[in-house]
Amino acid sequence: MSETGRHEDVPEETLPSERETAHAGAVQVADDPFADPGLPAHEHRVQDIDEKAARRSERTVAFLFLLSMLATVGFIAAYVIFPIDKIVYIWPFGHVSALNFSLGLTLGVALFCIGAGAVHWARTLMSDEEVADDRHPIEAAPEVKAKVLEDFAQGAKESGFARRKLIRNTMFGALALVPLSSVVLLRDLGPLPEKKLRGSGWKKGIRLVNQSTNLPLRPEDIAVGSLTFAKPEGLEESDEEFNQRIAKDALMLVRIQPQNIKDKQELAWSHEGIVAYSKICTHVGCPISLYEQQTHHVLCPCHQSTFDLADGGRVIFGPAGHALPQLHITVKDGYLEAVSDFAEPVGPSFWERG
Amino acid sequence: MSNETSATTTRRGKAPAGERVADWADGRLGIYSLAKANMRKIFPDHWSFMLGEICLYSFIIIILTGVYLTLFFHPSMAEVVYHGSYVPMHGVRMTQAFESTLNISFDVRGGLLIRQIHHWAALVFLAGMMVHMMRVFFTGAFRKPREVNWLFGFLLFVLGMFTGFTGYSLPDDLLSGTGVRFIEGVILAIPLVGSYLQMFIFGGEFPGHDIIPRFFTVHVLLLPGIMLGLLVAHLILVFYHKHTQFPGAGKTNNNVVGMPLLPVYMAKAGGFFFLVFGFIAVIAAVATINPVWAIGPYRPDQVSTGAQPDWYMGFAEGLVRVMPGWEWDIWGHTINFGVLIPIVIFPLVLVAIAVYPFIESWITGDKREHHLLDRPRNAPTRTGFGVAWLTAYFVMLIGGGNDLWATHFHLSINVISWFVRIAFFVGPVLAFIVTKRICLGLQRRDKDKVLHGRESGIIKRLPHGEFVEIHEPLNQEQLHTLTQHHQPEPMEIGPTVDENGVERKVPRSQKLRAKLSQGYYGEDNVIPKPTAEEYKEITSGHGHH
Numbered sequence: 005m006s007e008t009g010r011h012e013d014v015p016e017e018t019l020p021s022e023r024e025t026a027h028a029g030a031v032q033v034a035d036d037p038f039a040d041p042g043l044p045a046h047e048h049r050v051q052d053i054d055e056k057a058a059r060r061s062e063r064t065v066a067f068l069f070l071l072s073m074l075a076t077v078g079f080i081a082a083y084v085i086f087p088i089d090k091i092v093y094i095w096p097f098g099h100v101s102a103l104n105f106s107l108g109l110t111l112g113v114a115l116f117c118i119g120a121g122a123v124h125w126a127r128t129l130m131s132d133e134e135v136a137d138d139r140h141p142i143e144a145a146p147e148v149k150a151k152v153l154e155d156f157a158q159g160a161k162e163s164g165f166a167r168r169k170l171i172r173n174t175m176f177g178a179l180a181l182v183p184l185s186s187v188v189l190l191r192d193l194g195p196l197p198e199k200k201l202r203g204s205g206w207k208k209g210i211r212l213v214n215q216s217t218n219l220p221l222r223p224e225d226i227a228v229g230s231l232t233f234a235k236p237e238g239l240e241e242s243d244e245e246f247n248q249r250i251a252k253d254a255l256m257l258v259r260i261q262p263q264n265i266k267d268k269q270e271l272a273w274s275h276e277g278i279v280a281y282s283k284i285c286t287h288v289g290c291p292i293s294l295y296e297q298q299t300h301h302v303l304c305p306c307h308q309s310t311f312d313l314a315d316g317g318r319v320i321f322g323p324a325g326h327a328l329p330q331l332h333i334t335v336k337d338g339y340l341e342a343v344s345d346f347a348e349p350v351g352p353s354f355w356e357r358g
Numbered sequence: 359m360s361n362e363t364s365a366t367t368t369r370r371g372k373a374p375a376g377e378r379v380a381d382w383a384d385g386r387l388g389i390y391s392l393a394k395a396n397m398r399k400i401f402p403d404h405w406s407f408m409l410g411e412i413c414l415y416s417f418i419i420i421i422l423t424g425v426y427l428t429l430f431f432h433p434s435m436a437e438v439v440y441h442g443s444y445v446p447m448h449g450v451r452m453t454q455a456f457e458s459t460l461n462i463s464f465d466v467r468g469g470l471l472i473r474q475i476h477h478w479a480a481l482v483f484l485a486g487m488m489v490h491m492m493r494v495f496f497t498g499a500f501r502k503p504r505e506v507n508w509l510f511g512f513l514l515f516v517l518g519m520f521t522g523f524t525g526y527s528l529p530d531d532l533l534s535g536t537g538v539r540f541i542e543g544v545i546l547a548i549p550l551v552g553s554y555l556q557m558f559i560f561g562g563e564f565p566g567h568d569i570i571p572r573f574f575t576v577h578v579l580l581l582p583g584i585m586l587g588l589l590v591a592h593l594i595l596v597f598y599h600k601h602t603q604f605p606g607a608g609k610t611n612n613n614v615v616g617m618p619l620l621p622v623y624m625a626k627a628g629g630f631f632f633l634v635f636g637f638i639a640v641i642a643a644v645a646t647i648n649p650v651w652a653i654g655p656y657r658p659d660q661v662s663t664g665a666q667p668d669w670y671m672g673f674a675e676g677l678v679r680v681m682p683g684w685e686w687d688i689w690g691h692t693i694n695f696g697v698l699i700p701i702v703i704f705p706l707v708l709v710a711i712a713v714y715p716f717i718e719s720w721i722t723g724d725k726r727e728h729h730l731l732d733r734p735r736n737a738p739t740r741t742g743f744g745v746a747w748l749t750a751y752f753v754m755l756i757g758g759g760n761d762l763w764a765t766h767f768h769l770s771i772n773v774i775s776w777f778v779r780i781a782f783f784v785g786p787v788l789a790f791i792v793t794k795r796i797c798l799g800l801q802r803r804d805k806d807k808v809l810h811g812r813e814s815g816i817i818k819r820l821p822h823g824e825f826v827e828i829h830e831p832l833n834q835e836q837l838h839t840l841t842q843h844h845q846p847e848p849m850e851i852g853p854t855v856d857e858n859g860v861e862r863k864v865p866r867s868q869k870l871r872a873k874l875s876q877g878y879y880g881e882d883n884v885i886p887k888p889t890a891e892e893y894k895e896i897t898s899g900h901g902h903h
Binding site for chain 2: 035036037038039040041042044083088097103104105106107108109112113116117118120121122123125130131133135137138139141142190193194195196197200233235241242244247248250251252287288289293294305306309322323324326351352355356357358
């Protein structure tokens with residue numbers, strides 16, 4: 005066997021399945037104590053022998069169907085009666101919408117009772133005698149298989165598929181190329197990335213505006229221990245592209261005692277201990293929103309990446325791969341403003357980020 | 359014969375209306391042949407066979423309620439200022455998608471109920487598929503001839519997850535928007551083409567104005583369309599293969615024992631649809647799900663704490679949360695392993711369970727058809743693998759909710775993350791070993807029961823003072839059930855040197871296969887079931903033990 009390089013290189017008869025069948029006969033001892041006793045005799049239910057019980061079951065089923073009808077009527081009534089904004093207190097669910105509660109319950113009961121009725125009917129009144137059906141192997145009989153192979157060979161031969169290589173190869177070529185048109189059509193799903201992921205809306209001289217008051221920020225607005233969210237001046241919620249821009253421009257500001265700032269560049273880019281960092285997590289882009297004043301750590305609530313704002317926004321825990329980008333800020337005419345754009349792309353990293 | 363039949367028909371006069379309709383249909387669709395094969399088709403009964411039905415019915419419920427929701431939902435990211443009937447949101451800027459979700463909840467009577475039924479049914483659908491899949495796995499129902507149907511089911515599970523994800527993203531609320539942002543980050547992490555894919559999928563920079571309408575098409579048309587096709591194929595194969603059955607008296611590999619489709623199964627299965635629908639309707643009445651009005655519309659610079667995806671995405675979420683933040687810069691290019699590795703492991707873990715049937719049949723060399731289910735204890739290695747897989751899955755669910763575990767049980771988030779990182783590797787190994795032990799222990803117990811009978815709980819004092827417990831012998835049916843399973847012998851490579859002293863080359867794959875086969879059927883992995891001789895020896899000589 006081995007010299008012909010048979011696929012298995014192991015004699016078929018050593019495979020469990022083959023040996024199983026080989027042994028099958030031997031195992032069957034004439035007086036096998038474990039022999040299959042066959043299907044157990046059918047046991048009658050009370051409904052099979054007692055007509056009274058059967059009638060009781062019938063009434064139960066009918067009652068369930070009737071209950072379903074009533075529930076549907078109740079559903080329609082609830083739809084008409086309850087105004088959509090009516091709130092009621094129902095123990096133990098608390099304050100709930102009367103309409104939602106009543107519609108759901110009546111619909112639920114209407115449906116459930118149909119199901120309960122049908123199942124009870126099947127279990128108590130329909131025959132519960134188990135019967136056996138034969139199975140037939142899924143595999144086709146050898147003669148069927150032979151016929152199919154013969155038909156296929158005939159068809160293949162008549163097509164000349166194997167003989168006329170030119171037709172075959174050009175057909176493969178055409179079929180391989182034609183899906184390209186659908187790929188091409190997908191091109192206009194969106195623009196090319198170009199440098200879009202690199203820059204943000206921050207530029208030299210753009211003031212920092214408080215997100216909650218919509219007023220330009222002054223250094224004295226930012227107290228030690230507070231966390232302030234800022235956006236670039238000129239970016240308004242009503243802008244068409246607001247979401248797109250705020251997804252990159254959102255800032256968070258904290259004030260740290262300058263002597264506590266460990267990173268030199270961070271100190272240089274800060275103003276009197278006020279540091280401005282991108283609010284967008286470098287992991288997958290959630291806005292970071294949890295600030296621990298004592299340690300100057302910020303935590304992203306989505307995947308718990310933790311950054312140290314006193315140490316260049318370094319990652320100290322969690323799945324984020326690089327530090328938070330810092331915005332270089334200064335003060336002009338008493339207001340905080342950007343010195344330049346972020347030095348690196350904000351948000352999650354990407355192949356061209358570098 | 360046929361003449362006679364037609365003669366009786368004519369004698370009876372005109373056939374009843376139902377029969378005439380059926381005749382009409384038969385002449386065009388051939389329904390009589392179809393009905394002959396299927397109307398009294400036998401289905402075996404077991405509670406665990408209802409799990410698949412739950413999936414089917416919740417899918418139907420999702421389709422019905424989903425169609426209703428499309429009548430009111432506007433899949434648009436055009437911005438509006440809200441002036442509807444939910445007062446707390448007055449004046450808030452939001453997309454039309456979010457606004458129409460509020461309208462469905464507060465202005466369309468019954469809209470909230472249908473929304474909640476839709477979402478609850480989706481959770482039940484995914485949970486049902488998971489449990490159904492486990493039932494099929496642990497009983498070995500995936501074996502020949504059902505491997506393809508196992509794959510169909512697996513695809514339904516995976517597509518179900520993505521249909522669910524695109525669905526709960528549609529309202530464009532703060533929570534779901536955060537999920538979409540997560541997907542953006544994941545797409546960006548794909549080397550080489552990530553930023554291109556991101557631009558093409560979102561139609562520009564995140565979030566853009568295209569993602570909700572695109573998700574809508576994927577959610578209501580593309581994915582459900584494919585799933586419907588797979589579902590029909592899945593059911594056709596269930597009919598074609600005939601259902602598996604648990605071993606027992608009168609049940610063999612060549613028969614199927616149960617009750618006929620008409621009427622019992624028609625009533626039970628049809629009734630069960632209404633039970634599932636009714637149950638979900640009641641849940642939707644009393645338990646709020648995804649209250650988007652309390653969460654607010656999405657803004658990329660806002661987030662809520664405790665953000666969680668729906669449960670079936672928790673596994674992927676866990677992988678992403680506990681992965682260390684490895685990121686490499688090579689020659690000006692960034693590879694974000696912190697995101698990349700989780701999104702590679704995620705499909706790999708899923709595929710591991712999907713291809714298992716093929717791996718098992720290769721190892722065991724088993725080419726027979728199997729219609730009798732295995733009791734999980736009788737396949738310790740498979741059962742161990744399944745429990746190990748589930749362990750990895752649930753460890754990652756813990757990882758996906760690490761913030762909730764931390765806040766609810768006052769634990770350190772760092773400790774939880776480290777626990778999950780270690781448990782993801784150690785847990786499945788331990789689970790495998792423990793499960794296999796338990797299986798073998800249960801096999802021993804079965805053997806004891808067969809040979810020595812059932813412990814009756816009756817203590818008897820013998821004349822000389824000794825106390826013994828009386829064991830009742832099992833009846834024939836139980837004896838058969840506990841001993842009917844096959845215990846194949848492991849594959850052996852056989853002598854590598856033949857009688858002429860010529861060495862036979864055994865490929866490495868075959869050596870591996872023989873080794874793995876030992877792991878399935880080897881001495882340490884199976885308790886030999888009692889033989890007839892053992893039984894006779896014990897039962898003939900001296901009564902009770």
